[in-house]
Amino acid sequence: MKPFLVLSFVFCYSAFLAGCSQGTVEPDGPDEPMPKPPVVQPKEIKINPSVSESRATDYGFETGDCIGLFVVNYSGTTPGSLVTAGNHVDNMRFTYSGEWTPDKPVYWEDNTTNADFYLYYPYANVQSVTAYPFAVKANQSTEAAYKASDMMVGKSVNVSPTETAVVIPASHVMSRAIITLEAGNGFTKESLAKSAISVKINGVKCNSTVNLSTGAVTPTGEATSVLPLFADDSYKALIVPQTVADGNLITVTVDGVDFNLNKSFTFESAKSHKFTIVLSKTSSGVNVTITPWYDDGVDYGGTAE
Numbered sequence: 001m002k003p004f005l006v007l008s009f010v011f012c013y014s015a016f017l018a019g020c021s022q023g024t025v026e027p028d029g030p031d032e033p034m035p036k037p038p039v040v041q042p043k044e045i046k047i048n049p050s051v052s053e054s055r056a057t058d059y060g061f062e063t064g065d066c067i068g069l070f071v072v073n074y075s076g077t078t079p080g081s082l083v084t085a086g087n088h089v090d091n092m093r094f095t096y097s098g099e100w101t102p103d104k105p106v107y108w109e110d111n112t113t114n115a116d117f118y119l120y121y122p123y124a125n126v127q128s129v130t131a132y133p134f135a136v137k138a139n140q141s142t143e144a145a146y147k148a149s150d151m152m153v154g155k156s157v158n159v160s161p162t163e164t165a166v167v168i169p170a171s172h173v174m175s176r177a178i179i180t181l182e183a184g185n186g187f188t189k190e191s192l193a194k195s196a197i198s199v200k201i202n203g204v205k206c207n208s209t210v211n212l213s214t215g216a217v218t219p220t221g222e223a224t225s226v227l228p229l230f231a232d233d234s235y236k237a238l239i240v241p242q243t244v245a246d247g248n249l250i251t252v253t254v255d256g257v258d259f260n261l262n263k264s265f266t267f268e269s270a271k272s273h274k275f276t277i278v279l280s281k282t283s284s285g286v287n288v289t290i291t292p293w294y295d296d297g298v299d300y301g302g303t304a305e
Contacts, residue, residue, distance in 0.1 A: 042107040045071065045089070047100050048165035049119060049154060051172075065096045066123035070212070071106070074114040079158065082118055082213045084129050093123045100165075108161040115159055119168050120212050121152040131209040131218075136174060138206050139227045140237050146229040149238040150174065153215040173215050175267035177201060179228065179235040179250065179275045186281025187254075198253045199235045200225045204267070208240045217241045217269055225251075241269040252277060 047069060049061075071089035072080040080087070088109055094100040108115070118129075126132055136149035154170030179199055183189050207221035219242040228237035246264040253259075259279055267273065 042110050043161050043163050045102075045106045045108060046163075046165040047094060047117070047119070048167050049100070049121075050167050050169050051152065061096045063097050065121070067094050067096075067100070067119050067121045068092070068123045068126065069094055069102075069106075070118040070129070072116045072118070073109050074116075074158070079116055082116070082129050084126065088115060091126050111161045113161065115161075117156045117159060117166055117168050118212055119154050119170060120210075121150075121170065122148075126212070128209075129212045132212055133207070133220075134210050135207045136226070136238050136240055138224055140229050141227045143229060143231070146236070146238065151210065153210065153212055155213070171215060172270045173210055173217050173241070174238045175241045175269060176272040177228065177237050177239055177267070177275060178272060179252075179277060180233070181235075181252065182276060182278045184278040184280030187279050192254070192279070195255050196253075198227075199230075200227050200251050201237055201239065202248045202251060203244045205240055205242055215269070239267045241267050243267075250275060250277070252279065254279060 049067060068091045069089060070082055070087050070091060072082050073088045074080060084090075089106050092106055093103045095103075120126075120132070124132075134151050137145040140146045140149055151173050152170040153173050154168045156166055156168045159166055179201075181192065181197070181199075183192050202225045203223045204226055205219040205221050205223050206226065207219070209218045209220060210216070217240060219240045223244075226237050226239065228235040243266040244264060247262060248260040249263045249265055250261040251258055259277075261275075261277070265273075
């Protein structure tokens, strides 16, 4: 009987093992980590300043021109406030060479956070964004001094992250005076061309503070005279926006003889005011017609003696 018992035992044990192997799931190996989502890098910030008219200096942006850029992030749908320091981007210098290049790349906060963009020209070390000091030159008789008297401020708000350049409309914050001389009684065009002529704009303040957020300009300091640049048969100067009290607004000196325009006048930001002065020896004065750059339908003409 012993051989039968041994064979039965072996058969039952083999059947048990076969049954276990059919009903048992082999254990998995060690848990593998879940794959991480790909890291999305924020887009690089690119800008494209836009000016509705040619630059106040009558030239387009030139190679080497520099602007300063501030970028202020939104919190959800709530815009932030421009401050001197602590914005998303603080006064980053962009230099023009056919396109605008920053001193170092700057990026959006992420690909979902909107932002407000503020720029100003020319670039400087800004100590206050609400009262940034800027002065026009008292002597603008050279092209370099005339250009140095130009300032622009611009902004673009609630901009979504984008790979394309952000267009930022910029406006001139100074005012511009263009003075043209014409021959009246006792003068001819030829005689004026041979005369020693000088022109100055009197009683104006050259210093100011500018709010880089709003573009508002506040004149400061003492009033003086500004010598304009002579170019293209006219005299032109950039003036801090202000109201000049009644007095000798413009003096034209011809061969040592002064012709004074006694008038009060308001120089407006972003506007160019044209003064056509007719010189007449018989009246010993000037005849002036003033037309604003943006025609408001009002004739500001007058006569000065």
